[in-house]
Amino acid sequence: MEKLLSSLLSHEDNRLRLFDMGRRVSKLSIDLFTKVEQNLVPYPMPFLHHAWIGMLMWNPKKKDENLIWFLKFPLDEQGFLVQAARDDIVNRLLQNALMPDINKEDALKDNPFSFTPDAEKMAIFHAQAALILGQPASQYYEDVQQYLSVQRPHEYWENLGLQGIADFIVRLDQGTNELCLCTNFDKLPPPLMQSISRLLEHSQPSYTLLGALSRHLSGLLEQESSSVDLIAALVRAISNTTLTQPRDELIVKVLSSPYAIKTEVLLAIATRNLTSLYQPEILQVFLEKLAICEAGQQAFTRILSDLMFLPEMRALILKAFRHNEQSDALRQAIGAMLGQQRSASH
Incomplete structure (x- = not known):
């Protein structure tokens, strides 16, 4: 019978809590990760073509003896776990971590799939x-x-x-x-x-906190020489709120500002405010700004390649590529990106 990592690491003497460590630190249910391990579903939060997982393990009777591991699992083109990599990790743990004479902190030493956040x-x-x-x-x-x-x-x-x-x-x-x-x-x-x-x-900023962040961000956008890094940080700060409408309105305001062609700001939108980009009208403006981004074609191609790894996002971007009303800059950026992809596939 196939051995699952999630079942190996959680048993009656051991508790396991999983976190996604990709775009942000968020809880990941064991049930969902088990389905991912079994290749029943793609990994829901891929980042740079990997699943970045933080694992916290502890014995309720010995809470001071907790164990923390960070593992990155490569994903295939559909976002499913590459089984060979998963099997390799399981085998390493069976050989090392589960042996009583091995220091469990050292179980992943020299493991190609471990990472440091x-x-x-x-x-x-x-x-x-x-x-x-x-x-x-x-x-x-x-x-x-x-x-x-x-x-x-x-x-x-x-x-x-x-x-x-x-x-x-x-x-x-x-x-x-x-x-x-x-x-x-x-x-x-x-x-x-x-x-x-x-x-x-x-x-997840509350209504009150989102208001404080929004006011400051709006003020920075109206000034000529605001810190780009601070604007990008505030764009990240508002990203995980459950109040999606005011957040989306703020993203539109950011994209309408002179700071919208700054790479750090576009990255903050692309990597943290994904659900805002699910709105076709916001996505279209984002693509237009990305096409004239200060970092040039390389940024356009890299950012969109990562976004298009998400099936839903891929469909929306490809539809936006066919939009009738495009600037010459966007048309050229799309052509250059698709040309690079065709060259790479031959």
């Missing part, structure tokens, strides 16, 4: 893991709380740790955390505002 994703992952395990936040959390409730001097922001900010973000619903952030967001030093905004993409 970037610092922001790692901080959010650890913050969420602490919540799941009922552990306290890091030692840096209180500093962030005090700063955002104006109990620290303005210049103290340089002392705030990334892990403390991540702990604050995953605990927005506790105490007055969200209220303090909304009240004081406009007054934050730009580097701290940018750091908080980038981490907010892993949360």
Whole structure:
């Protein structure tokens, strides 16, 4: 009988929690991952042609002895798990991790499928893991709380740790955390505002918080020399809200601004605001801006190649390619992209 990774790692003495680590850190149900493993369904959140999975394992009786692994699974052209890679990972675990004399932390050493998340994703992952395990936040959390409730001097922001900010973000619903952030967001030093905004993409901003983010983003768009990185960070911050209509209206506003041809801004829309691009009229404007993006044809081809790996997105983009009203720039960019793909297939 085929051995499934999910069943090997979760049993009566062991608890398993899965996270998608691709575009953002989000929970992944074991039932869904089991279906993905069995090739019953494609992986729902591919990023750069891989499934990026974070695994948290613990024994309820020994919560301090938890284990964390990060694995990236290659996907085929339809988004299904490449079975040879999955089998390789299972075999390695059977040979190493499940042997009593092997240090389980070392079970994936030299594994070609393991990866290290970037610092922001790692901080959010650890913050969420602490919540799941009922552990306290890091030692840096209180500093962030005090700063955002104006109990620290303005210049103290340089002392705030990334892990403390991540702990604050995953605990927005506790105490007055969200209220303090909304009240004081406009007054934050730009580097701290940018750091908080980038981490907010892993949360689901409420109506109140979305309002604070929206007002600041709208103000930046109206200025001639705003920070492109901060605008891109705010575009990421609003991306995961459940309030899709105001979010989509903001994306339209971003695409109507002079900052819409900036690569960082277009990347933030493409990689984080996918559901906005499901709207054909927003997608069409996005394609027009991408065609005249500062990074040129290479950015157009790379960004769209990643988006078109998603079946639903692929169909929408191909339909948009046939749109009657296109600029010459977009027509040329599409032609160059399709020409490159034809050359690569021969």
